[in-house]
Amino acid sequence: MKVLVPVKRVVDYNVKIRVKADGTGVDVANVKFSMNPFDEIAVEEALRLKEAGKATEVVLVSIGPAKADDTIRAGLAMGADRAIHVKTDETVEPLAVAKIIAKIAGEEQPGLIILGKQAIDDDSNQTGQMLSALLGWGQGTFASKVEIADGSVDVTREVDGGLQTVSLRLPAVVTTDLRLNEPRYASLPNIIKAKKKEVAAKTPADYGVDISPRLEVLKTAEPPARKAGVKVGSVPELLDKLKTAGVL
Amino acid sequence: MTVLLVAETQGSALAPATAKALTAALQIGGGVHVLVAGAGVGPAAEAAAKLSGVDKVLVADDALYGHQLAEPLAALIVGLAGAYDAILAPSTSSSKNVLPRVAALLDVAQLSDIIKVIAPDTFERPIYAGNAIQTVRSKDAKKVITVRTAAFAATGEGGAASIEAIGAGSDPALSSFKSEALAKSERPELTAAKTIVSGGRGLASAENFKDYIEPVANRLGAAIGASRAAVDAGYAPNDLQVGQTGKVVAPDLYVAVGISGAIQHLAGMKDSKVIVAINKDEEAPIFQVADFGLVADLFPALKELDAELAKAGR
Numbered sequence: 001m002k003v004l005v006p007v008k009r010v011v012d013y014n015v016k017i018r019v020k021a022d023g024t025g026v027d028v029a030n031v032k033f034s035m036n037p038f039d040e041i042a043v044e045e046a047l048r049l050k051e052a053g054k055a056t057e058v059v060l061v062s063i064g065p066a067k068a069d070d071t072i073r074a075g076l077a078m079g080a081d082r083a084i085h086v087k088t089d090e091t092v093e094p095l096a097v098a099k100i101i102a103k104i105a106g107e108e109q110p111g112l113i114i115l116g117k118q119a120i121d122d123d124s125n126q127t128g129q130m131l132s133a134l135l136g137w138g139q140g141t142f143a144s145k146v147e148i149a150d151g152s153v154d155v156t157r158e159v160d161g162g163l164q165t166v167s168l169r170l171p172a173v174v175t176t177d178l179r180l181n182e183p184r185y186a187s188l189p190n191i192i193k194a195k196k197k198e199v200a201a202k203t204p205a206d207y208g209v210d211i212s213p214r215l216e217v218l219k220t221a222e223p224p225a226r227k228a229g230v231k232v233g234s235v236p237e238l239l240d241k242l243k244t245a246g247v248l
Numbered sequence: 249m250t251v252l253l254v255a256e257t258q259g260s261a262l263a264p265a266t267a268k269a270l271t272a273a274l275q276i277g278g279g280v281h282v283l284v285a286g287a288g289v290g291p292a293a294e295a296a297a298k299l300s301g302v303d304k305v306l307v308a309d310d311a312l313y314g315h316q317l318a319e320p321l322a323a324l325i326v327g328l329a330g331a332y333d334a335i336l337a338p339s340t341s342s343s344k345n346v347l348p349r350v351a352a353l354l355d356v357a358q359l360s361d362i363i364k365v366i367a368p369d370t371f372e373r374p375i376y377a378g379n380a381i382q383t384v385r386s387k388d389a390k391k392v393i394t395v396r397t398a399a400f401a402a403t404g405e406g407g408a409a410s411i412e413a414i415g416a417g418s419d420p421a422l423s424s425f426k427s428e429a430l431a432k433s434e435r436p437e438l439t440a441a442k443t444i445v446s447g448g449r450g451l452a453s454a455e456n457f458k459d460y461i462e463p464v465a466n467r468l469g470a471a472i473g474a475s476r477a478a479v480d481a482g483y484a485p486n487d488l489q490v491g492q493t494g495k496v497v498a499p500d501l502y503v504a505v506g507i508s509g510a511i512q513h514l515a516g517m518k519d520s521k522v523i524v525a526i527n528k529d530e531e532a533p534i535f536q537v538a539d540f541g542l543v544a545d546l547f548p549a550l551k552e553l554d555a556e557l558a559k560a561g562r
Contacts, residue, residue, distance in 0.1 A: 011376070013512070016379065016511060017376045017379050017380065019379075019380045026375070026376060026380050038493075093357055094348070094357070094358070095351065095352060095355075095356070095357050095358075098352060117493070118493060120376070120377065120492065120493075121375065121376060122375050123360065123361065123374065123375055123376070123377065123492065124358070124360045125344050125348070125360055126348035126351070126358050126360060127348075128348075129318065129345065129346075129347075129348035129349045129352070130348050130349065130351065130352035130358075131352075132349065133322065133348075133349040133350075133352035133353050134352050136420075136422075137422060138319060138420075138422030138423040139318050139319070139345070139349065139422075139423070140423070141318070141344070141345045142341065142344075142345070144486065154426060157341075157345075158341070158486045158487070159341040159342070159428075159487070160340055160341040160342070160439075160487060160495070161258075161428075161430040161431060161487055162428065162429050162430040162431045162485065162486070162487050163428065163429045163430075163486070164315065164425070164427075164428045165425075165426040165427045165428065166315075166317065166423050166424065166425055166426060167423065167424050167425075167426050168422065168423045169421075169422055169423070172422075172423075177486075177493075178476065178479075178480065178493065179479070179480065179486060213357075213387075214356065214357035214386065214387050214388050215357050215359070215384050215385065215386055215387065216384065216385040216386075216387060217382050217383070217384055218370065218383040218384065218385055219382070219383040220375075220380050220381070220382050220383075221380065221381050221383070222380065222381070223374070223378055223379065223380070223381050226518055226523075226536075226537045228535060228536045228537065228538065228541075229523075229538055229539035229540055229541065230539075230540060230541070231530075231535070231540075231541045231542070231543060232540050232541065232542050234542075235542070235544075235549060235552040235553050235556055236556060238524065238540055238542050238553075239553075239556055239557070239560070241540050242501070242522070242524070242540070245522050245539070247443070247500050247501040247521065247522045248468075248501070
């Protein structure tokens with residue numbers, strides 16, 4: 001079984017982003033980029049399936065600018081076999097991303113697609129669900145455990161009240177939550193090896209997908225700032241303050 | 249213009265998140281119909297019919313929807329979508345699962361987690377863990393939207409909408425329910441609580457989390473929350489996680505104990521009315537958003553807090 005893993009290049013989770021003064025967006029010049037952390041968990045899960053003999057090949061897909069090659073190489077260095085880079089400098093919304101990946105799935109015929117539940121830049125949490133809809137497959141979102149059975153996969157999902165386990169007919173789409181696994185670090189020899197792995201260069205047009213946006217961003221603004229308050233010296237003083245504030 | 253609001257249920261009852269998302273639906277304007285889908289959800293449908301501003305309640309009461317599986321629920325909503333200009337739901341784990349599937353089947357973009365309705369086609373939503381707010385206009389004829397419930401007050405009762413039973417849709421048979429492990433708690437639900445006591449890595453163990461956080465939460469009638477670090481370390485279950493990818497809360501009082509305040513955590517609680525931070529590291533970023541900060545070792549501080557609240561008759 002082949003496993004397809006879509007990965008996204010995003011501003012590193014440690015970076016405190018700045019909104020541009022003119023309201024046109026977020027300033028991402030000269031900031032560190034990394035693989036979306038949830039996608040890293042997806043790569044790790046796919047590799048573990050391969051190591052357990054449940055998967056035969058792990059193929060990465062990334063849709064993004066030339067620099068997304070760094071993200072792809074990071075995944076290849078973790079151990080993925082090869083990759084497809086769909087190059088574009090445009091902003092690609094989740095629906096268009098899902099359409100492109102659905103076309104790739106048609107060509108590659110994976111048994112499972114694993115991806116992050118959300119990207120930490122646009123925080124949409126949509127792509128996996130949209131992808132499974134377009135493919136007519138089952139979906140196991142927010143996974144904290146994935147177990148492959150014969151022709152199906154059991155996915156334990158983190159839901160509002162606790163955990164829910166569903167069984168999906170394969171092929172299926174799984175989106176990862178934080179507790180699924182702890183991604184490995186790439187070793188130096190594997191980083192060097194990754195440079196030679198095959199990365200197919202494609203464009204959205206190759207898949208006949210119209211990526212023009214459905215949403216128009218009118219403005220990007222700073223959130224209302226919250227001022228730091230006061231330090232209190234003791235527990236009784238804290239309780240006094242809370243009583244005065246009317247919350248106790 | 250008519251909006252279809254997909255209700256959130258808890259067993260047979262209507263979840264409070266529904267009345268909050270209704271407020272956003274009413275701001276979009278036009279009529280509002282509420283879809284209640286589940287098994288044995290008659291009481292939820294009756295509660296939805298009482299909400300002010302609801303014109304009609306559609307109830308799909310069938311075992312097929314008992315576990316809110318995404319595939320049959322999305323098929324049901326898509327079947328109803330033709331009559332509506334917008335499909336809304338509170339941003340819960342269930343609708344986060346289902347609505348993007350609906351959007352893709354309708355070939356429209358989804359607006360996730362809106363925090364403000366500017367116009368029927370224009371909304372504000374947070375990006376980058378709430379560190380930027382986008383104003384976004386949808387160019388699609390039909391809108392699919394999830395609503396961040398912490399950003400909207402609940403609409404009250406006072407309505408008397410008609411309830412119409414609708415038949416179950418087809419079952420795509422792509423998935424099946426196996427089991428669930430749901431937390432049972434007498435405490436208020438995290439996203440609906442007026443007070444939250446939240447613990448972080450500083451608690452250092454699951455036993456401490458229970459022994460130190462619970463008594464104070466009990467005295468305050470509070471829900472219990474946790475930082476990602478505390479959940480990852482196994483001190484608290486996943487359904488307590490507050491943050492960018494966990495639950496987003498805005499209680500009247502949020503007490504953060506032993507939480508350093510990573511931006512991903514702040515994203516989930518910085519809209520709380522009053523924030524208290526108890527942490528022994530005075531440089532911890534949590535103090536930059538806290539109204540009242542206590543630099544102290546959390547263990548004696550929580551014991552003292554428990555004792556003082558007891559003295560005050562809480």
